Amino acid sequence: MLYADIIIDISHEQLDRTFQYRVPEELESVIKVGAPVVIPFGQGNRAREGYVVNLTTEPNWDPAKIKPIARLKSDAVPIESHLIALAYWMKSHYGATMNQALRTVIPIKQKAAPKEKKVLHLSLDEKQLQDIYTDLISRKRHSIPKQRLLEALMEQPDIPWDVVTGKLGIASTIIRDFEKNAWITIESVRDYRNPLGTIHASKRVEVNLNEEQEIAVESFAADYDMGIRKPYLLYGVTGSGKTEVYMEMIAHVLSQGRQAIVLIPEIALTYQTVMRFYQRFGEAVSILNSRMSPGERYDQFERAKKGDIQIMVGPRSALFTPFPDLGLIIIDEEHEPTYKSEQVPRYHARETAVHRAELTGASVILGSATPSLESFHRAQTGEYGLLKLTKRVEERALPQCEIVDLREELREGNRSPLSRRLQELLADRLQKGEQSMLFLNRRGMMGFVSCRACGEVMKCPHCDVSLSIHRDGKLHCHYCGYTTPMVDKCPSCGSKYIGGFKAGTQKIEEAVQKMFPEARILRMDADTTKGKTGHQDILNAFANEEADILIGTQMIVKGHDFPKVTLMGVLAADMSLNANDFRSGERTFDLLTQASGRAGRGELPGNVVIQTYQPEHYSVVTAANADYEEFFKQELGYRNMMDYPPCAHMLLISVTSLSDTEAAGKAQELADYVRTNYPQVFLAGPHDAGIKKVNDVYRRILYMKDADYEVLVQIKDALEGYNRDHSRYKKASIWFDFDPMSGF
Numbered sequence: 001m002l003y004a005d006i007i008i009d010i011s012h013e014q015l016d017r018t019f020q021y022r023v024p025e026e027l028e029s030v031i032k033v034g035a036p037v038v039i040p041f042g043q044g045n046r047a048r049e050g051y052v053v054n055l056t057t058e059p060n061w062d063p064a065k066i067k068p069i070a071r072l073k074s075d076a077v078p079i080e081s082h083l084i085a086l087a088y089w090m091k092s093h094y095g096a097t098m099n100q101a102l103r104t105v106i107p108i109k110q111k112a113a114p115k116e117k118k119v120l121h122l123s124l125d126e127k128q129l130q131d132i133y134t135d136l137i138s139r140k141r142h143s144i145p146k147q148r149l150l151e152a153l154m155e156q157p158d159i160p161w162d163v164v165t166g167k168l169g170i171a172s173t174i175i176r177d178f179e180k181n182a183w184i185t186i187e188s189v190r191d192y193r194n195p196l197g198t199i200h201a202s203k204r205v206e207v208n209l210n211e212e213q214e215i216a217v218e219s220f221a222a223d224y225d226m227g228i229r230k231p232y233l234l235y236g237v238t239g240s241g242k243t244e245v246y247m248e249m250i251a252h253v254l255s256q257g258r259q260a261i262v263l264i265p266e267i268a269l270t271y272q273t274v275m276r277f278y279q280r281f282g283e284a285v286s287i288l289n290s291r292m293s294p295g296e297r298y299d300q301f302e303r304a305k306k307g308d309i310q311i312m313v314g315p316r317s318a319l320f321t322p323f324p325d326l327g328l329i330i331i332d333e334e335h336e337p338t339y340k341s342e343q344v345p346r347y348h349a350r351e352t353a354v355h356r357a358e359l360t361g362a363s364v365i366l367g368s369a370t371p372s373l374e375s376f377h378r379a380q381t382g383e384y385g386l387l388k389l390t391k392r393v394e395e396r397a398l399p400q401c402e403i404v405d406l407r408e409e410l411r412e413g414n415r416s417p418l419s420r421r422l423q424e425l426l427a428d429r430l431q432k433g434e435q436s437m438l439f440l441n442r443r444g445m446m447g448f449v450s451c452r453a454c455g456e457v458m459k460c461p462h463c464d465v466s467l468s469i470h471r472d473g474k475l476h477c478h479y480c481g482y483t484t485p486m487v488d489k490c491p492s493c494g495s496k497y498i499g500g501f502k503a504g505t506q507k508i509e510e511a512v513q514k515m516f517p518e519a520r521i522l523r524m525d526a527d528t529t530k531g532k533t534g535h536q537d538i539l540n541a542f543a544n545e546e547a548d549i550l551i552g553t554q555m556i557v558k559g560h561d562f563p564k565v566t567l568m569g570v571l572a573a574d575m576s577l578n579a580n581d582f583r584s585g586e587r588t589f590d591l592l593t594q595a596s597g598r599a600g601r602g603e604l605p606g607n608v609v610i611q612t613y614q615p616e617h618y619s620v621v622t623a624a625n626a627d628y629e630e631f632f633k634q635e636l637g638y639r640n641m642m643d644y645p646p647c648a649h650m651l652l653i654s655v656t657s658l659s660d661t662e663a664a665g666k667a668q669e670l671a672d673y674v675r676t677n678y679p680q681v682f683l684a685g686p687h688d689a690g691i692k693k694v695n696d697v698y699r700r701i702l703y704m705k706d707a708d709y710e711v712l713v714q715i716k717d718a719l720e721g722y723n724r725d726h727s728r729y730k731k732a733s734i735w736f737d738f739d740p741m742s743g744f
């Protein structure tokens with residue numbers, strides 16, 4: 001007798017366990033782990049859907065009382081068994097119900113109606129066809145469409161239905177008549193949508209890897225051939241040829257009959273990137289992106305499962321492509337915060353990729369010019385292999401980068417958003433007819449308070465992150481809830497130039513236009529890119545040199561190549577430096593490095609001007625010097641001192657409710673539970689979330705820190721149990737976020 005453990009397909013905490021059913025005899029030979037099934041559930045034996053997560057010959061209790069499975073659910077997608085194991089790991093590692101985790105690894109649950117292609121096949125031989133044709137046209141008032149279809153079949157015995165009804169303009173009733181007469185048969189063939197179907201690739205330019213690239217590929221391949229599978233960090237400066245290295249590694253894995261996944265941040269998933277993979281690997285490549293319909297996504301997963309494709313390129317969700325023998329996962333720009341999911345389970349694609357790779361015997365390549373603290377730390381401790389590319393392929397010089405002290409500008413009486421040095425360089429570029437970009441760093445506009453005379457920023461004395469000004473007029477710490485009244489004088493230098501930092505792209509545009517009336521200016525921000533193509537239109541116009549200056553937010557620094565740009569001005573580096581989370585120094589270093597990379601991409605040398613109130617801050621100094629390793633050393637020191645990841649781990653708990661009393665009550669309950677049962681663990685809160693009330697939902701948060709991730713997992717499990725069985729506040733819900741990526 002065979003029994004199946006089944007997960008019920010409802011995301012409800014009370015049902016978050018397996019239920020055992022008997023496998024009926026007729027299903028014994030076909031049922032598999034991962035199969036979708038229909039089962040009678042509860043007292044009324046209502047039909048419910050679920051997934052088999054385990055098969056066993058050992059019943060859990062009295063076999064006579066175990067109900068049988070009703071049937072296999074034929075129109076749902078089965079889950080690969082190792083993806084079930086992965087979902088289980090995500091559930092326990094990040095916090096979720098099993099069902100939520102399963103839905104993440106199978107994003108497309110329902111089979112989309114398959115797109116079929118119908119084809120007409122001629123069933124007559126040549127003579128029969130000729131006879132029918134002669135007979136038809138000998139009649140005086142015969143059907144012209146019939147004549148046309150017969151003529152078409154004489155030329156070509158197999159014709160797609162679409163061509164007949166479309167190009168030939170023949171009604172389907174006539175086709176059905178032909179079928180009834182047994183002149184033709186109609187066959188359906190499954191038409192898998194191919195998102196790259198319309199691409200016509202130009203021929204690929206062969207490249208010979210340089211020495212550093214060669215070493216990276218060879219050491220990976222040597223390990224691989226010896227059966228060593230592990231994660232590697234490919235730390236390579238911008239333009240060092242990482243993508244070429246990825247492609248060689250993929251070729252190596254493909255030659256062993258295995259498959260590869262390439263993750264790319266959605267914003268970088270451009271036509272050009274996809275083309276490079278398509279040119280190299282042709283039909284073996286498919287893509288996923290957020291604009292695809294569920295049907296298209298489903299088809300790509302089917303093609304992967306059937307072995308029609310070997311490489312999937314896509315954003316975070318492409319990680320769950322059900323390849324039968326996955327051999328390699330590549331994560332490009334691995335430091336990007338978008339690799340962390342904002343839905344439960346709040347998984348990080350990097351950690352999840354490493355775990356999936358362990359389950360399938362694959363390796364992982366994490367590529368970046370500015371690696372996450374996590375990855376570089378692991379590469380240093382030897383947990384990850386380290387592969388380095390230190391040289392730009394074309395040996396182009398880095399732009400010349402200078403830091404301007406905005407406090408000095410104020411002292412000299414310059415209160416415009418542009419420093420005198422930046423004005424001077426802008427005038428020079430306008431006169432030479434070269435292009436400039438002005439980047440307004442808006443990340444962290446949450447309302448930090450700083451002194452424009454000395455650069456002092458108001459910070460939490462406990463957490464060492466910036467305080468934010470709230471509507472109540474007080475300064476708040478979003479980590480621990482510390483509050484203090486707003487100040488009207490700088491506590492450090494006594495200046496009255498202390499306050500919130502306000503600057504918008506529109507204001508900057510007005511100021512620049514006033515200074516340079518003849519300049520042609522484009523602005524790119526959330527307002528000017530509202531339309532569907534707004535974003536691309538602005539970039540195209542700037543690339544076509546329809547403007548001299550492009551002003552914009554983060555959108556303008558990500559990966560666009562404008563060879564005529566020779567000046568990049570960063571207007572306020574402090575913004576992201578003062579974002580109210582512990583990763584603000586890291587984000588600032590990334591942004592400044594990327595921004596610097598925008599100037600001097602072409603033949604002409606470039607200049608970068610970084611304006612800041614904190615010219616001595618290590619994120620600014622090391623970015624200006626293009627010195628990642630020095631940045632890493634300094635930043636790790638801070639993380640270490642404050643017990644922030646990667647030196648320790650953090651667990652953030654959000655409690656939400658429509659009732660403020662419920663949210664506050666439950667948050668306090670959970671905090672009390674942790675303080676009583678885990679007194680050795682650092683706990684802050686509960687307190688109001690950064691934005692206390694959104695859409696009528698009240699939110700309270702608390703967070704914990706501990707060196708041991710597993711301790712935090714234990715606390716999460718205990719709190720889930722407590723919440724389910726003992727909480728007095730039933731109208732509040734909780735979710736968990738491990739090692740959060742942004743301020744909260």
Ligand code: ADP
Nearest residue numbers: 207208209210237238239240241242243244393
């Ligand atoms: P990264 O991803 O590190 O920024 P890319 O892989 O995009 O760098 O490479 C930058 C450019 O250099 C691309 O146009 C690429 O085709 C080219 N390139 C890379 N490696 C070589 C090589 N060995 N020889 C010549 N050109 C190369």
Ligand code: ZN
Nearest residue numbers: 451454490493
């Ligand atoms: Zn001051």
Ligand code: ZN
Nearest residue numbers: 460463477480
């Ligand atoms: Zn604090």
